[in-house]
Amino acid sequence: MKDLTKESFEPLKNKDIYQDTNSLPLFYRQNLAKKFKKNKLAILSLIILSIIIILVILGPFFVPFNYYEQDYQNTNLPPGDKGHIFGTDSLGRDIFSRLWIGGRVSLFIAIIVTLLSMIIGIIYGSVAGYYGGRVDNIMMRIVDILLAIPGLLINIMLLVVLKPGITTIIIAFGITGWLNMARIVRGQVLQVKEQEYVLAARILGADNKRIILKHIIPNIIGPIIVEMTLIIPSAIFGEAFLSYIGLGVRPPMASWGTLASEGIKAMRFYPFQLIIPGVVISLTILSFNLLGDGLRDILDPRLER
Amino acid sequence: MEKLLEVRGLKKYFALNKGLFSKGSTIIKAVDDVSFDLKGGETLGVVGESGSGKSTVGRSILRLIEPTAGEVNYKGENILSLKGESLRSFRKNAQMIFQDPYASLNPRMRVGDAIIEPILSHNLMSRGDAIDKAVELLEKVGLDKDYFDRFPHQFSGGQRQRIGIARALGLEPEVIVADEPVSALDVSVQAQIINLFKDLQEEFGFAYLFIAHDLSVVKYLSDRIAVMYLGEIVELCKKEELFENPMHPYTKALISAIPKPDPRIKEKRIILKGDIPSHSNPPSGCKFSSRCYCVMDICKEKHPELIDYNGHKVRCHLFSKGGENNGEISSKENC
Numbered sequence: 001m002k003d004l005t006k007e008s009f010e011p012l013k014n015k016d017i018y019q020d021t022n023s024l025p026l027f028y029r030q031n032l033a034k035k036f037k038k039n040k041l042a043i044l045s046l047i048i049l050s051i052i053i054i055l056v057i058l059g060p061f062f063v064p065f066n067y068y069e070q071d072y073q074n075t076n077l078p079p080g081d082k083g084h085i086f087g088t089d090s091l092g093r094d095i096f097s098r099l100w101i102g103g104r105v106s107l108f109i110a111i112i113v114t115l116l117s118m119i120i121g122i123i124y125g126s127v128a129g130y131y132g133g134r135v136d137n138i139m140m141r142i143v144d145i146l147l148a149i150p151g152l153l154i155n156i157m158l159l160v161v162l163k164p165g166i167t168t169i170i171i172a173f174g175i176t177g178w179l180n181m182a183r184i185v186r187g188q189v190l191q192v193k194e195q196e197y198v199l200a201a202r203i204l205g206a207d208n209k210r211i212i213l214k215h216i217i218p219n220i221i222g223p224i225i226v227e228m229t230l231i232i233p234s235a236i237f238g239e240a241f242l243s244y245i246g247l248g249v250r251p252p253m254a255s256w257g258t259l260a261s262e263g264i265k266a267m268r269f270y271p272f273q274l275i276i277p278g279v280v281i282s283l284t285i286l287s288f289n290l291l292g293d294g295l296r297d298i299l300d301p302r303l304e305r
Numbered sequence: 306m307e308k309l310l311e312v313r314g315l316k317k318y319f320a321l322n323k324g325l326f327s328k329g330s331t332i333i334k335a336v337d338d339v340s341f342d343l344k345g346g347e348t349l350g351v352v353g354e355s356g357s358g359k360s361t362v363g364r365s366i367l368r369l370i371e372p373t374a375g376e377v378n379y380k381g382e383n384i385l386s387l388k389g390e391s392l393r394s395f396r397k398n399a400q401m402i403f404q405d406p407y408a409s410l411n412p413r414m415r416v417g418d419a420i421i422e423p424i425l426s427h428n429l430m431s432r433g434d435a436i437d438k439a440v441e442l443l444e445k446v447g448l449d450k451d452y453f454d455r456f457p458h459q460f461s462g463g464q465r466q467r468i469g470i471a472r473a474l475g476l477e478p479e480v481i482v483a484d485e486p487v488s489a490l491d492v493s494v495q496a497q498i499i500n501l502f503k504d505l506q507e508e509f510g511f512a513y514l515f516i517a518h519d520l521s522v523v524k525y526l527s528d529r530i531a532v533m534y535l536g537e538i539v540e541l542c543k544k545e546e547l548f549e550n551p552m553h554p555y556t557k558a559l560i561s562a563i564p565k566p567d568p569r570i571k572e573k574r575i576i577l578k579g580d581i582p583s584h585s586n587p588p589s590g591c592k593f594s595s596r597c598y599c600v601m602d603i604c605k606e607k608h609p610e611l612i613d614y615n616g617h618k619v620r621c622h623l624f625s626k627g628g629e630n631n632g633e634i635s636s637k638e639n640c
Contacts (some may be wrong), residue, residue, distance in 0.1 A: 196408040203367055203401050204423035204472065205393050214422075218413035301456040302412060 035298045042294025045287035052284055056107060059100030067093060067101040068252035076270050086276050090266060093252070095259075099277060102254035106236050107284070109166060109255075113173040113235040114228055120174075121181025122224065126212050128182070129189030140186065147179050159247045166249065169242050173235055184227050188220035195219075222296045229292035233285040256281050309512050310343035310366065310399075310480055315375035317361050321585060333584040335361045336372070337536040340611075343480065348506065348513040350527030350544070352520055352559070354581050358536040359516045360404075363482040366514065367401055368392060379480075397427050400473035404485040406465035410457040416443075416468050417453035424475045435475075442471040445508075446501060463494035470501065474509070482514045487522060499526055520563050524548060532556050535581065535592040542617035552619040554599045591622060599623060 036042060060067065063085065071092035079087040079095075086095040128139040155172050162168045192198065193216060201215050217224075240257020242248040249255050256277050263274030317336040336358040343349050351359045365372040368384065377384050384395050403409035410419060420439040424430060430438065440450045446467040457465055466486060473481060483502070487495040499522060506513065517523050523530055523544075530547045532540040532555065540553040551557045558575040577596045582588055588595040594604040603622050611620045 196403050196405060197411040199369060200401070200403060200409050200469075200472075201411070201422070203369065203396055204476070205396055205426040206422060207393075207426070210426065214414070215411050219411070300413075302458045 036294070039294045039298060041290045042298070045290035045294070048283055048287045049291065052103065052280065052287075053107070056100045056103035059103075060097040063094060063096055065094035065097055067097045067254060069093065076266070076273075078270075079272055079276075087270075087272055089262060089273055095273065095276060098254040098259060099256075099280060102256050102259050102277070103280070105166060105249055105253070106239060106256040106281075109169055109173075109239050110232045110235040112170055113177050114231045116170070116174050117177035117181050117231050118224070118228055121178035121227075122185050122217065124178065125182040125185025126189050126216060129186040130193055130208065130212055130216065132190070136186070140183075143179050143182055146176065151176050155242060155245070155247055159245075164247050164250055169239055169248050172242060172247070173238060177231060177235070181224070181227050181231070184223055185220065188223055189216055192216050192219050218299075221299055225292045225296045225299075229289045232288045236281060236285065307345055308342050309345045309380065310514075311376070311378040312342070312362075312366065313340050313376040313378070315339040315362065315365055315377065316373045317358075317365055317370060318373045331585045334536050334587070335584065336365065339375075339533075339536070339538055341531055341538065341541060343512050343514060345479065345512055346506070346510045347528045348515055348526055350523035350530040351514065351516045351533060352518060352523050352530060353533035354518065356535075356581055356584065357533040359518075359533055360484050361536075362533075363401070363484050363514060363516050366480075367396065367399055367482060369401075394427070397476050398478050399480040399482065400476060400478040402466075402469050402473055402481060402483045402486045405489050406462050406469055407489070409469055410465055412457055414457075415453070416455055416457065416460075419457075419468065420453075420472050420475055423472060427476065429476070438475065439471070442474055443468075445474070445505070446471045447497075461494075462490050463498060466490060466494075466498055467501065470498075470505070474505070477509070478511060480512050480514065482516070484516045485518065486515075488517065488519065495522065502526060520559055532559065535584065535587055537592060537620060538611065538618070539593065539620045540618065541611075542619075546617055550617075552614070552617065552624060553593075553621050554597050554623075555593050558598075591620075593621075 063083070065084065071088065073092065074082060074084075074088055075090055075092040077084050077088040077092075079085065081087060084094050084096065086099060089095055089098070124139065124143075128136045151172075154175055158168055158172050162171065189212075193211075198211060198215050201211050206214070236256060239248055239255055240261055243255060243258045244261055249258060251258070259277040260274065260281065263277055266273045315336055316334070316338060319333040319335055320330045321333055322330045339358070339362055341349065351362065353359050361370060364370045366377055366384075368387070372385060375385070379395060379398065382395075384392070387395055410416075414422075417436065417439055420442060421432070421435040424435040424438060425432065429435075436453075440453060443450050443452060448464060448467055448471070452460070452464075452468075457468070460468065466489075469486075486502075487498050490498060502513065502515075503526060505511075513526070515523060515526055527544050529542065530540075530544050531538050532547075532553065534555050540547065540551070540556045547556065548560060551560055554575075555577075558577050561573070561575045575598065577598075579596055582592070582595055588605070590606050591597070591604040591609050594600050597604065601622060607622070609620050609622045609625055611618050612624055614624060
């Protein structure tokens with residue numbers, strides 16, 4: 001314990017108390033970094049995500065194998081055997097490099113789809129909720145109609161029109177991914193726009209754009225982030241499904257989804273082929289969720305202390 | 306002093322749909338034919354029970370609610386016909402202070418941002434000047450300038466109400482509608498805020514439309530008082546006149562209900578029967594007739610007009626021509 005001297009009981013000077021706030025240039029400094037450092041789970045998840053992203057970018061260069069070359073002498077090798085860090089699959093391809101190459105596809109799809117869903121969903125939902133009345137009715141009926149069409153049907157229709165690939169997957173998710181976001185945002189906007197501070201902002205002369213951007217969206221960021229963390233895993237798994245029905249990436253190209261579904265086939269005899277991509281997918285999704293949770297808390301000024 | 310605001314025949318009706326299987330709708334007369342003037346620098350208190358339409362009047366004047374009919378003239382210009390940009394610039398002159406200081410500040414916005422927002426929205430000055438102005442305003446309403454960088458949840462109700470006032474002052478308005486600004490605060494804080502209202506009025510000279518249900522608060526602050534009942538003004542006169550010589554039976558009942566700080570004063574309180582009647586089915590004739598202790602036959606048949614009795618306006622058959630007192634103030638006890 002620290003020694004207590006007489007000086008310990010001196011009152012603090014004003015400038016010590018207000019060191020963050022009492023000078024004008026610091027008025028707008030956000031203490032977000034400080035708050036982020038206190039949130040251990042968020043930091044941990046950020047570290048895990050960074051490692052995964054670094055491996056996804058650089059991983060394939062660490063090993064002398066590439067992701068598509070087949071080696072029939074060395075199929076289904078266990079992890080660590082003959083320089084294959086994660087072993088090989090039933091065609092003798094190196095799982096380590098396939099995992100990170102596949103991560104590129106999966107993460108790219110997850111991030112693009114999430115961003116797309118967020119942007120469309122927030123704009124659509126807040127316009128419908130804020131303007132209300134007939135605008136709201138028409139816009140939300142369109143959403144209802146799109147939600148009523150089974151996703152599988154849309155995907156098969158797309159399969160007829162477009163050729164399989166990442167673009168097709170993004171389009172397929174683009175059509176349906178933002179619908180839930182739009183509904184959630186609309187519901188939240190309906191709730192928040194009746195708050196007195198929105199009314200106050202209107203009297204004080206703020207225009208609609210400013211009210212939506214400065215008063216409504218910051219107050220509904222919590223549910224938006226929660227919904228966002230749900231879109232990421234659904235995009236990763238959705239891609240696996242689309243690849244399975246032949247709409248996604250084509251072999252020998254890999255994705256986390258295709259790796260997992262190939263792993264299932266070999267689960268009984270070579271469980272590592274399922275466990276390895278499974279663990280990486282789970283870690284990624286868990287990290288995104290925890291990071292989202294942390295972000296929500298950090299962005300909420302009411303949880304300052 | 307010049308008339309700032311002229312309200313003439315203001316009405317706000319709400320249509321209440323009866324439901325899926327019955328046709329038609331009931332009309333709720335939340336505000337029915339309200340007229341008054343507000344002069345520069347004066348305070349008009351508006352009192353009444355819950356549901357008497359006080360807040361609806363305040364909000365209609367600022368066009369937060371679209372009135373059904375009537376006129377609101379600000380310096381001779383009818384603001385009910387304003388649209389878009391001209392409505393925004395009118396609102397620069399008329400501001401509002403809200404009842405609930407916990408709901409009227411955006412929890413995600415720093416106090417300083419909340420105060421400079423209106424100044425920037427109206428392009429009154431540059432951001433740097435607006436910050437200086439906001440710091441000045443914070444000190445004017447009795448807050449430390451260090452609070453600039455804090456969030457609303459770090460403040461008590463009274464401090465938040467001060468922030469709300471500072472925010473409204475930034476636009477240097479001429480009219481401030483205060484919608485029960487102290488009813489959410491406890492009594493000691495109420496006194497501070499009311500005194501702040503008074504000091505600011507002396508300094509800036511704006512006019513208040515002060516809405517409250519607490520007569521003692523209104524008595525301290527107002528020059529004139531309007532008493533509302535079921536969407537109508539039933540009495541409107543100078544403060545002293547209202548407390549010394551209340552005419553309408555409802556006003557008398559309200560005044561008798563103010564608690565007296567001296568326990569030795571034994572005054573008979575006038576207890577009104579029942580509750581405020583439903584808006585959808587008000588009593589015929591005088592709307593107060595169902596609860597009035599001076600009720601006469603004519604009250605149930607004919608709706609009384611607002612009669613100007615030497616500047617003391619009252620809506621009661623006791624004082625109308627042909628009524629019991631034939632236009633004279635009654636000497637009967639309580640009536």
